[in-house]
Amino acid sequence: MADQSKSAPRRGPMAGGPVGGVVEKPHDLVGTLRRLLGYIGRHKVAVLAGILFAIGSVVFNVVGPKVLGQVTTKLYEGLVAKVQGTGEVDFVWIGRTLAILLGIYLASSLCSLIQGWLMTGVTQKVVYRMRREISEKIARVPLSYFSEHSKGDVLSRITNDVDTLGQSLNQSITQLITSVAQIVGITAMMLSISLPLTGVTLLTLPVSVVVVGIMVHFSQKYFREQQEVLGRVNGIVEEDFAGQGVIQVFDRSDASVEEFERENDRLFTSGWRSQFLSGLMMPLMTLVGNLGYVGVVVVGARLALAGMATPGDIQSFIQYVRNFTQPIQQLANVSNTLQSMSAATERVFEFLAAPEEDDPVAPQLPAAREGRVEFDHVRFGYEATKPIIRDLTFMAEPGQTVAIVGPTGAGKTTLIKLAQRFYDVDAGAIRVDGVDVRDWRRADLRAEFAMVLQDTWLFSGSIRENIRYGRPNATDEEVEAAARAARCDRFIHTLAGGYDFQINEGGTNLSQGQRQLVTIARAVLANRPALILDEATSNVDTRTEELIQRAMDELMRGRTSFVIAHRLSTIKAADVILVLRDGDIVEQGTHEELLVKNGFYAELYNSQFADNE
Structure with a gap:
């Protein structure tokens, strides 16, 4: 008897997606994103350039409200002087400053355009590489893999999940860089105007973090379930198309439709729950932002009455509050996108991690090919x-x-x-x-x-x-x-x-x-x-x-x-x-x-x- 040490490892039970009502627990979001960052890391130069242009766009953008506040203060002081008969409005200075402000905003838009072009290229290269690896993986996966997994589920992983990854990555990576840079930049500008008003605004930050954390916790499992049920729905559709003749002959059309509707209902339920929970983020974040507005108005009015802030400072700060809550809301939306992307990416990585056929490093081939x-x-x-x-x-x-x-x-x-x-x-x-x-x-x-x-x-x-x-x-x-x-x-x-x-x-x-x-x-x-x-x-x-x-x-x-x-x-x-x-x-x-x-x-x-x- 031949050496049994070469025997293949024991095969476990079928490892396909669940076919009943049990849904796998959500995988590690952070771990999946960390692995995805490994793919993005191959384009470090483009990513670094994109980050720099994003920072440049934010810098130009956050300077704008402060300059506009200076224009407001100058106009206010000129109007007061004119009323009091002690001076006139300096429209030349105001016009020159507004021209500079226009240039600042144009520079911000140009940096944003370049950053978007660079990051779109990065995301498409990542998706291209992933599709290529999937194509190569299919050739290395043993045929036994396809006999143990639903064809529809495999197809869903290499089509729908990759599409979801590409779309979500293109949206989230750009938004993530811009939002983080904007929060940092706006915080710095607010500190340069008024420490008390900045403190009032930052009080809303932990509330925002708690809201986002709660929504992510409850919605992640539904995003995962949505992708898995979508794979089963695709499997049913693929089987029904392939076996339509048999289905018609045995008059099983109603049963096929019933099976499809059962899984489609589960897809509807998981999709509704995930989208509803993620949709709650925006109104909740808007509520938190409005609370920040109220706090700034109340504290700002008291500071203005005490002579510790100018009308231009208050106007600039109100703009900064709006711009401060906006990137936080965008980060909340990014968290939703990241959940959907994570669920799709996990499934793609699971396929890429599937066992492969192993070959000897230095194969021993016969001298003659006879067919014995x-x-x-x-x-x-x-x-x-x-x-x-x-x-x-x-x-x-x-x-x-x-x-x-x-x-x-x-x-x-x-x-x-x-x-x-x-x-x-x-x-x-x-x-x-x-x-x-x-x-x-x-x-x-x-x-x-x-x-x-x-x-x-x-x-x-x-x-x-x-x-x-x-x-x-x-x-x-x-x-x-x-x-x-x-x-x-x-x-x-x-x-x-x-x-x-x-x-x-x-x-x-x-x-x-x-x-x-x-x-x-x-x-x-x-x-x-x-x-x-x-x-x-x-x-x-x-x-x-x-x-x-x-x-x-x-x-x-x-x-x-x-x-x-x-x-x-x-x-x-x-x-x-x-x-x-x-x-x-x-x-x-x-x-x-x-x-x-x-x-x-x-x-x-x-x-x-x-x-x-």
Whole structure:
């Protein structure tokens, strides 16, 4: 028995999103934002420049009210002097100062424009990088991940959640920098005018912090639930679209709509609660700001009467109070945006943190690629406590055709998945050309096999492009030669455009048999040492099956072939037939040898053909 130290770690339960009414607890907001800052940190120069321009915009903006207050004081003093007959209003000084004020505000707007341009570029680069990492991650995640997670939930993570991240990040990062800089700048200007009035204004700050903290605490879990339920809703929609034919045939439309409405109601509830709680921030912050106004007016009036403040100072301070509460309100809105962004970002990071297929650093590859496949006392189960294959041993020699038959659930398709290392064995070993599959790089191992499956997969594009998928650098002549070998050249020429005929999504504008022949042509073009045929003729009629069988015979010539079939008529000519039951080989031999044994294979065969012989 092979060294079991190479066995894969035990697989846990399904890790997909919840399917019932239980919602995961909110993840760490601070931790998620800290990780996101790591992405933003790659653009330090642009971020630093954006911060400097944001500060410049704030500096110019906060100076404006004080200058305007000076104009007000000058105008007031001039009007008083004119009334008293001791002087005139200095309109020249006022006009020159107002021109300077206009320049200050224009400079503030220009700095704000540049800062917005820089930070928008940063956020889009972050989103671009994240989309690229997701695209690369999909290729590294094992196929078992997609069998354990809802397709709709995965799609929601890589589409809706990334979109939410991009939009929220673009809004929040700019607003966050501007608001913080504005609070600091306004505080400094208020201190330069009046310490007592500044103290009155700052009394509203802890009240604002408490309001924001309470709202964030109660609304965060609903933002998280909203993103998760959205993933389930997408999963339902995706399944309903894919299975619409079955739904109609079995008259399950009402049940499908009911299931959708149930989850959609949960989405409505979580969305309503999160938006309602976050929407309370603005009126509450406005109330706090109005309290600050009242305090400034009362204290400012007393200071003015005592001669400790000028009318211009009071006017400037009232403007500063309004400008002081505004960034606090904006920070409250940013906190809402950050919650939504955090919930989406957590889900994206969860996908990026999913386990990946591991490969040996220095793979040991065989000197010759012959297609010899050996199963040596293999044991495997999708769940560690429920083995599907208990102790399986056999050898497929180069060029040999091995048929695998048995009842549903016997482990036929599982053998193929193990040979290509979609899963690792729990015990024993599988060797290809004498080398343990765990010592191969997965890409090299899978390049040894061509595959034709029961469920044909064709993408939107021409027939030529779909066949060339088996070997992207193949010439047009090689593509057409593969099509002739697969017996599909004739029907291709009957289509409009021939090899340039455009296949629609799912290949529904071709018949089932035509789609199967195109996939066989793809496998012929790949020209690999080993071949896997998994129920390749189970969905076609007898005449088409005969045509496909001749194409497969051509394809299998000179290759190690594994044929999984329920129709036993298609594997009579196999060099060896493995009969599986409950994960074990109960019989093996040629078709004639197994019939003579009159065992389980003969029972399966006679159950299909006894009435015809």
